[in-house]
Amino acid sequence: MGSALIALGHYAPERRVTNAEIEARLGVEAGWSERRTGIVERRFAAPDEALSDLAVKAGEMALIRAAIDRSAIGLVVLATSTPDHLLPPSAPLVAHRLGATGAGAIDMAGACGGFLYALTFADSFVRANNAPALVIAANILSRRLNLNDPKSALLFGDGAGAALLAPSDRANSGVRGVHLASDGGAYDLIQIPAGGSRLPFAPDLDPAATLMTIKDGRAVFTRAVKLMASAAEKALSKAALSIEDIDYFVPHQANARIMGAVQRQLGVPDDKVISTVALYGNSSAATIPLSLSIAAEQRAFKPGERLLLTAAGAGLTGGAVVFEI
Secondary structure: OEEEEEEEEEEOOOEEEEHHHHHHHHOOOOOHHHHHHOOOEEEEOOOOOOHHHHHHHHHHHHHHHHOOOHHHOOEEEEEOOOOOOOOOOOHHHHHHHOOOOOOEEEEEOOHHHHHHHHHHHHHHHHHHHOOOEEEEEEEEHHHHOOOOOHHHHOOEOEEEEEEEEEEEOOOOOEEEEEEEEEOHHHOOOEEOOOOOOOOOOOOOOOHHHHOOEEOOHHHHHHHHHHHHHHHHHHHHHHOOOOHHHOOEEEEOOOOHHHHHHHHHHHOOOHHHEOOOHHHHOEOHHHHHHHHHHHHHHHOOOOOOOEEEEEEEEOOOEEEEEEEEO
């Protein structure tokens, strides 16, 4: 039994935040942001939008496209770093609002690599249980940004993407090869210092400690490129495939420089790369499924086409998946 990707969905908040808005706040010259990141604009959630709202809209799109019996869904996995609450997890609420009331539901906190972990988990679930699984990745990072810090203010935005998997009689469909990886030696390069058990909330806590910090952008670049490229090569090897056998390359949309470095190291031609980073920025785990869903609106993926997905993010954690449609 295989695991088929039967539908995709996405949601991007309405508010567009342009580089000009951020550059004016930071006091930098026009064009500086795009040259550094390849990003032109990103989306920010409305004040009344919570993480579950974004996730439900992306999931709803996928479910409508698939026209599936929602009671048949066996699992909902939500990859996010910005849940509605620290407790309870947001996935049960999302499953309930989507009408998948009989499904198991769990949050997966894997930062930018979260979608790949969730996809791997869901693929295994579908094969083992002969039941559909819905994977959603969503983040509202705008509420964790220090908008006066150019290291993070330029990069991140909000968004959601969804992928619906179902059992298939094509044994090769689904995950063909996977390599998940981590680099805990870079644990503190990207972090939100306060709010966990290491530095819990307290009356005298500096609010800035609850915002994202990037300690060393150059080190993040170097380690992320190495992890993403190495994981992609290993996933291809496990699938017994080469880069020439891949139809589309979808890296995590961290920024154009990281994506370009990984693409060059792997030798992927430009016409195989799917990218949305210019108009949507970096929404962490959501970037890969959001990019897939947007691409599918222009040209539907065909059975037998192969995707190479790779990501790295805070932790560092990430990996790569070779997925056959």
